[in-house]
Amino acid sequence: MSVLLTAQNLSFAYDGRPVLNGVSLAVEAGEFVGLIGANGSGKTTLLRVLLGLLLTSGEVKLCDEPLKSLDRRAIATRATMVHQDTRVDFAFTAREIVAMGRTPYLGRFRPESVTDKEAIARAMRETGISDLAERPVTELSGGERQRVHLARAFAQETRVILLDEPTANLDWMCYCSAKRQRSPSERRWKR
Secondary structure: EEEEEEEEEEEEOOOOEEEEEEEEEEEEOOOOOOOOOOOOHHHHHHHHHHOOOOEEEEEEEEEEEEEHOOOHHHOOOOOOEOOOOOOOOOOOEEHHHHHHHHHHHOOOOOHHHHHHHHHHHHHHHOOOOHHHHOOEHHHHHHHHHHHHHHHHHHHHOOOOEOOOOEEEEEHHHHHHHHHHOOOOOOOOOOO
């Protein structure tokens, strides 16, 4: 297996208060890793550092390339994150939010291609939200919104997906049911 994400000796502080100190890790393709810790212990901070959203000491490599050498678009084609707070203040439809996952592949003002449309539809089927496509996200429940943002991450088709409290507001039975509805030809989300 190949190593998709590595971190060496990461340290980070907020206003002089250390949150991360000497953190190192390696995540291989196909591996699921869970971070467990108390609220405020630095889990979200670590995820943000791993995506280059916060600058830190130490080194992060994404798909064997130093994170510091990648621009935002290059990072977004390799990794994505589903944040714990999925509230959206504008009345985008669920499909529009999922389509935002295709942004790294689109040029400025370029319309969605057939490939983009297929990725969006597949991600919505995978998460069981196809019936929500035209609903404004401002009218969705917390769990429905969480599934919309998970579908956005799937539509982005990255090799690494970081999930920050992924089951918050999520009815696990509904999600498991949606996952069981996949056809064998659609089971390609393992990276």
